[in-house]
Structure formats: C-alpha cells, structure tokens
Amino acid sequence: MIHHEWDADLEPALAIDSGDVVHYDLKVAGEGQVWPGATYPESKFDFDTIYNLSGPLFVNGAQAGDTLEVEILDLKPGDWGWAAFLPGLGLLPEDFPDGYVRTFDLTKGATTTLVPGVEIPVSPFLGVLGNHPGEPARQLPFPPHHGGGNMDNRHLTAGVTLWLPVFADGALFSCGDPHAAQGDGEVCVTAVECPMQASLRFTLHKRRSEAPSFRVPPAAVSQRDAAGYHSTMGIDPDLMTGAKKATRAMIDWLVDEHGLTREDAYILCSAAGDLKIFEIVDSGVWNVGMTMPLSIFQTR
Numbered sequence: 001m002i003h004h005e006w007d008a009d010l011e012p013a014l015a016i017d018s019g020d021v022v023h024y025d026l027k028v029a030g031e032g033q034v035w036p037g038a039t040y041p042e043s044k045f046d047f048d049t050i051y052n053l054s055g056p057l058f059v060n061g062a063q064a065g066d067t068l069e070v071e072i073l074d075l076k077p078g079d080w081g082w083a084a085f086l087p088g089l090g091l092l093p094e095d096f097p098d099g100y101v102r103t104f105d106l107t108k109g110a111t112t113t114l115v116p117g118v119e120i121p122v123s124p125f126l127g128v129l130g131n132h133p134g135e136p137a138r139q140l141p142f143p144p145h146h147g148g149g150n151m152d153n154r155h156l157t158a159g160v161t162l163w164l165p166v167f168a169d170g171a172l173f174s175c176g177d178p179h180a181a182q183g184d185g186e187v188c189v190t191a192v193e194c195p196m197q198a199s200l201r202f203t204l205h206k207r208r209s210e211a212p213s214f215r216v217p218p219a220a221v222s223q224r225d226a227a228g229y230h231s232t233m234g235i236d237p238d239l240m241t242g243a244k245k246a247t248r249a250m251i252d253w254l255v256d257e258h259g260l261t262r263e264d265a266y267i268l269c270s271a272a273g274d275l276k277i278f279e280i281v282d283s284g285v286w287n288v289g290m291t292m293p294l295s296i297f298q299t300r
Contacts, residue, residue: 001013001054001055001056002027002052002053002054003053003055003056003174004048004049004050004051004052004053004141005053005138005139005140005141006130006132006133006138006139006140006141006145006149006174007056007137007138008132008137008138008168008172009137009138010056010172012055012056012057012058012170012172013054013055013056013057014055014057014058015057015058015059015060015170016057016058016059016060016202017059017060017061018059018060018061018202018203018204019201019202019203020201020202021073021199021200021201021202022057022199022200022201022202023197023198023199024054024175024196024197024198024199024200025195025197026052026054026126026175026176026178026195026196026197026198027052027054027176027195028052028078028081028082028178028193028194028195028196029050029051029052029127029176029177029178029190029193030043030045030050030082030193031052031195033045033046033049033050034082034084034101034103035103036080036103037103038082038101038103039101040084040098040099040100040101043084043101045086051128051141051142051150051176051177052176052177053128053141053174053175053176053177054174054175054176055172055173055174055175056132056170056172056173056174057171057172057173057174057202058170058171058172059170059171059173059202059204060170061204062166062169062170062171062204063166063169064134064166064167064168064169065166065208066165066166066171066204066205066206066207066208067163067164067165067166067204067205067207067208067209068131068163068164068165068166068171068173068202068203068204068205069161069162069163069202069203069204069205070129070161070162070163070164070173070200070201070202071161071162071200071201071202071203072125072126072156072157072158072159072160072161072162072198072200073158073199073200073201074158074197074198074199075124075125075126075157075158075178075196075197075198075199076124076196076197076198077106077122077124077178077180077194077195077196078106078194078195078196079105079106079107080103080104080105080106080107080194080195081103081104081106081112081180081181081192081193081194082101082102082103082104082190082192082193082194083101083102083104083188083190083191083192083193083267083270083271084099084100084101084102084188084189084190085099085100085188085189085190085263085266085267085270086099086189087099089189090187090188090189090266090270091185091187091188091189091240091243091244091247092187092188092244092247092248092266095248095262095266096188096262096263096266100263100266100267102264102267104120104180104192104194106122106180106192106194109122110122112180112181112192114260114264114267114268114271114296115260115264117258117297117298117299118258118260118268118296118297118298119296119298120181120192120268120271120272120296121181121222121224121272121293121295121296122180122181122192123154123157123180123181123182123222123224124157124158124178124179124180124181124194124196125153125154125155125156125157125178125179125182126156126175126176126177126178126179126196126198127150127151127152127176127177127178127179127182127191128141128148128149128150128151128174128175128176128177129148129149129151129156129162129164129173129175130144130145130147130148130149130150130151130164130173130174130175131147131148131164131165131166131167131168131171131172131173132147132167132168132171132172132173132174133145133146133147133149133167134147134167134168146165146167146211146212147164147165147166147167147212148162148164148212150177151212152177152179152182152186152191153214154179154182154183154184154191155214155216155222156214157216157220157222158220159216159217159219159220160214160215160216160217160220161214161215162212162213162214163205163209163212163213163214164209164212165208165209165210165211165212171204173202175198175200177193178193178194178195178196178198179191179192179193179194180192180193180194180196181271181272182270182271183269183270183271183272183273183274183275184273184274184275184276185243185247185269185270185273185274185275185290186270187243187247187266187269187270187273187275187290188266188267188269188270189270190270191270191271192271224272224293224295224296225291225293225295226295227293227294227295228293228294229291229292229293229294230250230253230291230292230294231289231290231291231292232246232247232249232250232253232289232290233245233246233249233278233287233288233289233290234246234247234248234249234286234287234288234289234290235285235286235287235288236285236286236288237284237285237286238286239277239286239288242286242287242288243275243288243290245288246275246288246289246290247269247273247275247290249290250265250269250273250290250292251265251266251269253292254268254269254292258297268292268296269290269292272292272293272296273290273291273292274289274290274291275288275289275290276288276289276290276291277289
C-alpha cells in the first residue's frame with residue numbers, strides 16, 4: 001500500500017513474524033510528476049505526494065522499546081532515474097534560484113552517464129527506511145526521525161544490516177524513496193531517484209536501541225574511491241557556511257577542470273560527492289570537505 005506520510009491510524013498493508021522476508025516493488029519519488037526526458041518546466045512537483053512509501057508493515061509482537069533489525073538482502077533499480085534542484089531548497093538555493101531537472105538512463109547497470117566522459121557509479125539504496133516515530137500519530141515523511149525515516153544514508157546498500165528503535169505496537173515499518181546514486185550530503189536536494197525492487201528480512205529483538213544504527217560488511221563497502229579523490233575544504237566557524245564554501249569550490253573545480261555547466265556540477269556534487277567533517281575541535285572552527293571520486297572521470 002502506498003502512503004505519503006507517517007500515519008499510525010493506517011491499516012497495515014501486511015502483518016509478518018520475526019524472521020520473515022518481504023519483497024517490495026517501490027515507486028520512484030515523484031511518480032507521475034517527472035518522467036524520462038522531462039525538463040523542469042514540464043515537471044509537476046507536488047510535495048504532498050512526492051514520497052511514495054510502501055507499508056506500513058505490522059511486525060507481530062513488536063512493542064515500543066523493542067528494536068527491529070532490517071537486513072537489506074537485494075536492491076534492483078529500474079531502468080531510469082531523475083535528479084533536480086528546486087527553488088528555495090538544497091544547500092545552495094541562493095546560488096541556484098531557478099529549478100533544474102535532468103533524467104538518467106540506468107540500463108547500463110554499473111554506471112549512468114552525466115555527460116560524455118563523466119560516469120556516476122550506480123549504488124542503489126532506499127532513502128526511507130523507518131518505523132513509525134510515535135506521537136503525534138500523523139507526521140510528514142521528512143525530515144528523518146528517531147525511528148529512522150528519510151535518512152538518505154547512501155551506505156544502506158545490499159548486504160548491510162540496519163537496527164531501528166520501535167515506538168509503536170507492530171513497529172509500523174515503511175520504506176521508499178529509492179535512489180540509484182547519491183553522495184553523502186545529497187547537497188542539491190535529490191539523489192538519482194528511481195523505481196526499485198527490494199527484498200528485506202525483519203527480525204525483532206526485545207531490547208532497546210537509543211538511535212538507529214547499521215553495519216556494513218566488507219562485501220558491501222563501496223570501492224568508488226579506489227582511484228583516489230579530489231577534495232575542497234570549507235573552513236568557517238559555522239558548519240553550514242563551511243559546507244557551502246566547500247561545495248561552491250567543488251562546483252568551480254568541476255566547471256574549470258572538467259567543463260561541466262554549473263547546473264550539472266551541482267547535480268554531480270549531490271549524486272557522487274561526499275561532504276565530510278574533517279575537523280571539529282580547533283577553537284570552534286569547522287573544516288568541512290567535499291570529496292569527488294576521480295573514478296567517475298574517464299579522462300583524469
């Protein structure tokens with residue numbers, strides 16, 4: 001069942017026992033609002049329905065204070081995706097006041113082309129994985145919450161195990177917002193959004209978790225930095241200002257060094273670049289990095 005917000009009064013789509021595996025056929029965020037080849041003027045974004053969450057799932061025996069283990073067994077993206085930045089949103093709305101949409105062919109499998117010579121690695125994950133957060137009974141699908149939700153954590157790929165605190169009877173787990181590719185930070189406000197098939201195994205634990213957590217085994221660790229990476233730094237006493245400085249500097253480098261438009265450079269920072277906190281303890285001044293894997297460039 002598709003729903004667009006956290007709602008404890010929804011009839012569960014399915015009841016399962018601990019240890020069961022559930023197979024999902026997930027709709028792309030913005031289903032029917034953006035389509036292959038669409039431009040920003042053609043797209044029809046509706047933020048009340050842009051998130052298509054599948055669920056809720058009722059886990060028999062789950063109670064507030066328990067922990068739900070979610071094993072991510074398999075993720076298969078569909079054959080297309082989209083990315084955008086929208087007026088007033090993202091890390092740099094003052095730099096990019098006009099909306100921009102581009103779509104991607106995902107049929108090659110391992111990568112998708114931004115422009116000739118720039119290949120974004122496909123590393124699918126679900127932007128939303130979460131239990132109902134408790135009170136109030138109805139809540140927006142974003143931002144993330146203490147039960148998980150719209151975490152947009154690119155590390156939650158196939159092979160990873162996630163643990164989520166339970167706040168409602170049955171856990172009322174939902175998932176969605178599938179992504180084909182994203183960097184840490186998702187700075188332009190989207191990843192490469194796509195439809196996806198997913199298989200998840202659920203195990204209930206009668207113990208408390210203070211916060212969502214996850215474990216990445218060796219087989220699931222990304223190798224996209226194997227060719228090294230280029231990094232810019234934003235040094236500032238304000239975290240957000242530092243993040244903006246680092247991202248602006250990376251956009252400038254992508255334009256100057258690789259000939260991208262500023263719009264495509266911003267999209268690439270969101271789809272493949274990683275924001276990192278390099279340093280936090282030095283007299284109240286942050287050092288924020290934006291790193292870009294060199295493996296994406298066919299000519300380095």
